[in-house]
Amino acid sequence: MKMCDICGKNEATLKVRQMDKEGRATELNVCAECARQRGLSGVEEIKSDSGAVLAELRSKIEKQDKEIVCVRCGMSFAEFKRAGRLGCAECYRAFHQQLQPILRRLHGAVQHVGRTVQQGRKRAQERLEVQRLRVELEKAIKAEDYERAAALRDRLKKAGDETGT
Ligand SMILES: [Zn+2]
Ligand SMILES: [Zn+2]
Incomplete structure (x- = not known):
């Protein structure tokens, strides 16, 4: 768990990229509250919550997930949910529709x-x-x-x- 770089009190949930005077980009981990107060918009959600995303996936394995299977490696979408990893590059295409809403939250897959x-x-x-x-x-x-x-x-x-x- 990362703490907010601005207030140091709350858990950081967003990554914000800022340019300094020399044009170098620095990254700040900020909490939602500080981001709102300062009008910052995050470039991405912080990686650490991919654990939470995966736990959520694992808890929601549905019957039809077993029927969506990658033709190349034979991995089913249910297995992907359990493992939290794609079997091969082709899996991405096989699970494309199902992955779409969670891809943005799962940086490893991207x-x-x-x-x-x-x-x-x-x-x-x-x-x-x-x-x-x-x-x-x-x-x-x-x-x-x-x-x-x-x-x-x-x-x-x-x-x-x-x-x-
Ligand atoms: Zn904060
Ligand atoms: Zn595959």
Whole structure:
């Protein structure tokens, strides 16, 4: 439990980001009362209450939660509620509708999704690179520049192109 950085008396429930004179962002943990008095709006709820969110989830496992199952890892939404963790990146899609209202309160889950988005972007970049190298390779072959073609083939192999050309 974190105490409010302003009054030091109440439990902090919000994180507030403020800029100092040099433009550096500082984070304050504040209670709801101080936030209201000073007109501060929190950037996020404090992580520590994810424990409370999870406890709430665990206490509300419903029959139909067992029927919502991730096709990739086989985890059901009921199991997610019990464990408080997603089984794999695909779970997010499987439980999307159910997760929506609680995602904002569960930072762990949000971070998990963030990582997979980045991985997807990286893979897309790699695919683009392979395409580009293939075009270059064709050009090199047409120009009968075999030295360049060999070098390009090596790079294609490294870029993960299984088929070769
Ligand atoms: Zn306070
Ligand atoms: Zn899964």
